[in-house]
Amino acid sequence: MSFRLDMTVIEKNTAAIRFAITLHNLTDKALEHWVLHFANSRKLNAASFTGGQLEQQGSYCVFTPNNAPVLAPNSSFYTEFEINTTAFSFHDDGINDAFLSSTIEQTQLVPIPVEVTTVDLGASPVERYTTPLQPAKDINIIPVPALLTPLSGQFTLSAATIIAQADPLAESAIRWLQSELELHFSLQLTLQRNGHVHYQLSEKIERDGYHILIEEDHIWVQASTAAGFTHATASLLQLIPLDADSQNSYSIPMVEITDQPHHNYRGMMLDCARHFHPMVRLKSFINQLARYKFNVFHWHLTDDEGWRIEIDAYPELTSIGAWRGPNEVLEPQYTHLTQRYGGYYSKVEIRELIQYASDRGLTIIPEIDIPGHCRAAIKSLPHLLLDPQDQSQYSGAQNYTDNILSAALPGTYQFIATVLGEVAELFPAPYVHIGGDEVPAGAWEKSDACQTFMAEHNYQQTMELQSHILRFADEILRTKGKRMMGWEEVTKGGEIDNNTVIYSWLSEDAGLASAKKDFDVIMQPAQFTYLDLVQGYSPDEMGVDWAGKLPLDKVYSYHPLANLATNDPIHHKIMGIQGALWCERIDTQQRFDHMIYPRLLALAEVCWSQPNLRHWDDFTARLNGQLQYLNKAGIQYRHCE
Known part of the structure; x- marks a missing residue:
C-alpha cells in the first residue's frame, strides 16, 4: 500500500478525547491537492481539527487540508481533533476504512487506497474474556426441554x-x-x-x-x-x-x-440496510433460528445507508438507494469506501425466502423505517420527499442531518401508502414494522411548511408530526389487514392506536410503561439482547459498547419480567422476547458468525425455556455438546475458552 493512515489517542479528558491522525506518503511521488476520506462512526468535533476542514455525514468523513498542501514523497501530514466521548476501549472504535482523492482535473472521485492501521488506544492490554464450559452431556438439546x-x-x-x-x-x-x-x-x-x-x-x-x-x-x-x-x-x-x-x-x-414454549413470540432481528447480507447467508441464518426454536425473523430492510426491498412503483429506491460509493448519490459508509457497495432483494427472492422460513416454522416480519432513518429514500426520491425550504438543524444518533420525512409534503403520504401497500401484499405476516425510532430534536422546527401544518392541526410540539405520520401509516396497514408494529419511540409525541405492538429496546422499564398503557409489547432490551455489543473487554473484541458489554453469560442471565409478580396482569401484554443484530460493523460472514454464535443459543433458551429449568452450568455443558455441530456447519463462532 502506498499510503498509510495512523490514529492515536493523545489525551483523555472526562468529557472528550483528543486524537492524532498521521497520513504517510510511502511513495516516491508527490500528491497534490489531496483530500482524505475516512469512516468513523463517532460524531467528530469538526471545529477541533487542526490544519484543515472536516465534513461528516453519517460515518463518512471528508478532511480537506488548508491551503492545498503537497504531500511530498516519503513524508507525512499530521492533524489533531477531539471527540466528545468517554475513553475508547476497542479497535473497532477507530477509523474503519480510508482513501485519498485529488481534485486536479477530475470530474469524478478516483479513490486512492490507503492502508488503515489499528488505532493506538494508549491503554494497557486487557485479557480476552473467556467462558469455561462444563463437559458435554450425552443429550445436549438447546433450548432445554420442559x-x-x-x-x-x-x-x-x-x-x-x-x-x-x-x-x-x-x-x-x-x-x-x-x-x-x-x-x-x-x-x-x-x-x-x-x-x-x-x-x-x-x-x-x-x-x-x-x-x-x-x-x-x-x-x-x-x-x-x-x-x-x-x-x-x-x-x-x-x-x-x-x-x-x-x-x-x-x-x-x-x-x-x-x-412447549415459555414465550409465544421468539424473534431475531437482522439489519440488512447498513450492510447487505446475501440470500445464502439469510437462508443459513433462518435455518439456525429454526434449529433453536425461534419463530420470528424481523427483517430490517430500510435505513439511512440503504434501501433493500424492490418496490415496483419506485424503481429509484433500488437503482439509487440500494447503492453507496464515492460517485453514488449515497456516500460510502462504514466499510468498502472505495467501491460501489450494496444490493437489494427482488420480490422473487423475498417470496422464496418467505417460503423457506415458513417451511421451518418462522414468520418474516418486514420493517420499513419511518419517519426517521429515511435518508436512502429521500435521496432516491427527492422530487417526492425533499422539502428544499426546510432549514431545520439536527443530527441524529448516526450523525445524519437530512434523514427525516416531512410531515407537510403530500409526497410523504403518497410514498408511505404506496410502499406499505406493496409490502403488505408481498408479506403474508399479519404485522408490518414501521420503525418510528430516533427522530432527533430539531427536526421540522425550521420548516415553514411543517410549522404551518402544525398550526392547521393545532399541534403544539413537533413530535406530534411523527404521530400524525404514524397514524396515517396505521390506517394504510389496517386497510390491508395488517397490524402496525414499532420501536418504543412511536408512543412519544401524541396518540397512536394501542393496537400497535411496541418493541422495547432501551430497557424493560420502557416496555412495562407501554404495557401499562394497554399496548402489546415485545421485550428487546439492548443490554441483554443486542448481539452487536462487544463480548468482552479486550481491545480486539468486535462490536459496539454503547449499552455495555454482552458476554455469553450476561445474555443467559436475562430473566424477562423477573421483578414482576407472577399474577400481575401485565404479563398478558408481553408477547415475547427478541434479539437483534445491528450491522454497522458486520460486513463479512466471519464477523456475522462471531457476533451471533454462541450467544444466539443462550438467547434461544431465554425465549423458550421455563425460568426454573435454566441453570448456567447445565447450559454450558449442553453448549459444549453443540459446538461439534457448529464446527461441522462451518459456523465461525466466537470460541468460549
Missing part, C-alpha cells in the same frame, strides 16, 4: 429408515427433517405409508408444543400444530450424533420429551 426422560437403549438411524406418511400439518417439518439429514448426515430418507418415524397429530398436545418418544424400532412425534412439529424436529435433529457408528448409521438415544 421434561426429558432418558430411556435405556438406542434407535439406529440409517438410509433404511423410512418416514411414515403423516397429517398435512407435519409436511413442512418432515421436508425440513429430510433436508437436514441429507445435508449433515448424507441420508436420504423416503416417505412411505408405513415407516419407522411417525409424525402424529394430537389435540392433547399444548399449542406449539410437542411430544417425542424414541423407542428401539420407532420414533413417535406428536404435536397439535405445524409449529409444534417443527419444534419437535429441531429437538430430534439435536439428538443425532454427528459421527456415524459405521457405514452411515447413527445411534439416537432412546428418550421421552414433553416440551
Whole structure:
C-alpha cells in the first residue's frame, strides 16, 4: 500500500478525547491537492481539527487540508481533533476504512487506497474474556426441554429408515427433517405409508408444543400444530450424533420429551440496510433460528445507508438507494469506501425466502423505517420527499442531518401508502414494522411548511408530526389487514392506536410503561439482547459498547419480567422476547458468525425455556455438546475458552 493512515489517542479528558491522525506518503511521488476520506462512526468535533476542514455525514468523513498542501514523497501530514466521548476501549472504535482523492482535473472521485492501521488506544492490554464450559452431556438439546426422560437403549438411524406418511400439518417439518439429514448426515430418507418415524397429530398436545418418544424400532412425534412439529424436529435433529457408528448409521438415544414454549413470540432481528447480507447467508441464518426454536425473523430492510426491498412503483429506491460509493448519490459508509457497495432483494427472492422460513416454522416480519432513518429514500426520491425550504438543524444518533420525512409534503403520504401497500401484499405476516425510532430534536422546527401544518392541526410540539405520520401509516396497514408494529419511540409525541405492538429496546422499564398503557409489547432490551455489543473487554473484541458489554453469560442471565409478580396482569401484554443484530460493523460472514454464535443459543433458551429449568452450568455443558455441530456447519463462532 502506498499510503498509510495512523490514529492515536493523545489525551483523555472526562468529557472528550483528543486524537492524532498521521497520513504517510510511502511513495516516491508527490500528491497534490489531496483530500482524505475516512469512516468513523463517532460524531467528530469538526471545529477541533487542526490544519484543515472536516465534513461528516453519517460515518463518512471528508478532511480537506488548508491551503492545498503537497504531500511530498516519503513524508507525512499530521492533524489533531477531539471527540466528545468517554475513553475508547476497542479497535473497532477507530477509523474503519480510508482513501485519498485529488481534485486536479477530475470530474469524478478516483479513490486512492490507503492502508488503515489499528488505532493506538494508549491503554494497557486487557485479557480476552473467556467462558469455561462444563463437559458435554450425552443429550445436549438447546433450548432445554420442559421434561426429558432418558430411556435405556438406542434407535439406529440409517438410509433404511423410512418416514411414515403423516397429517398435512407435519409436511413442512418432515421436508425440513429430510433436508437436514441429507445435508449433515448424507441420508436420504423416503416417505412411505408405513415407516419407522411417525409424525402424529394430537389435540392433547399444548399449542406449539410437542411430544417425542424414541423407542428401539420407532420414533413417535406428536404435536397439535405445524409449529409444534417443527419444534419437535429441531429437538430430534439435536439428538443425532454427528459421527456415524459405521457405514452411515447413527445411534439416537432412546428418550421421552414433553416440551412447549415459555414465550409465544421468539424473534431475531437482522439489519440488512447498513450492510447487505446475501440470500445464502439469510437462508443459513433462518435455518439456525429454526434449529433453536425461534419463530420470528424481523427483517430490517430500510435505513439511512440503504434501501433493500424492490418496490415496483419506485424503481429509484433500488437503482439509487440500494447503492453507496464515492460517485453514488449515497456516500460510502462504514466499510468498502472505495467501491460501489450494496444490493437489494427482488420480490422473487423475498417470496422464496418467505417460503423457506415458513417451511421451518418462522414468520418474516418486514420493517420499513419511518419517519426517521429515511435518508436512502429521500435521496432516491427527492422530487417526492425533499422539502428544499426546510432549514431545520439536527443530527441524529448516526450523525445524519437530512434523514427525516416531512410531515407537510403530500409526497410523504403518497410514498408511505404506496410502499406499505406493496409490502403488505408481498408479506403474508399479519404485522408490518414501521420503525418510528430516533427522530432527533430539531427536526421540522425550521420548516415553514411543517410549522404551518402544525398550526392547521393545532399541534403544539413537533413530535406530534411523527404521530400524525404514524397514524396515517396505521390506517394504510389496517386497510390491508395488517397490524402496525414499532420501536418504543412511536408512543412519544401524541396518540397512536394501542393496537400497535411496541418493541422495547432501551430497557424493560420502557416496555412495562407501554404495557401499562394497554399496548402489546415485545421485550428487546439492548443490554441483554443486542448481539452487536462487544463480548468482552479486550481491545480486539468486535462490536459496539454503547449499552455495555454482552458476554455469553450476561445474555443467559436475562430473566424477562423477573421483578414482576407472577399474577400481575401485565404479563398478558408481553408477547415475547427478541434479539437483534445491528450491522454497522458486520460486513463479512466471519464477523456475522462471531457476533451471533454462541450467544444466539443462550438467547434461544431465554425465549423458550421455563425460568426454573435454566441453570448456567447445565447450559454450558449442553453448549459444549453443540459446538461439534457448529464446527461441522462451518459456523465461525466466537470460541468460549
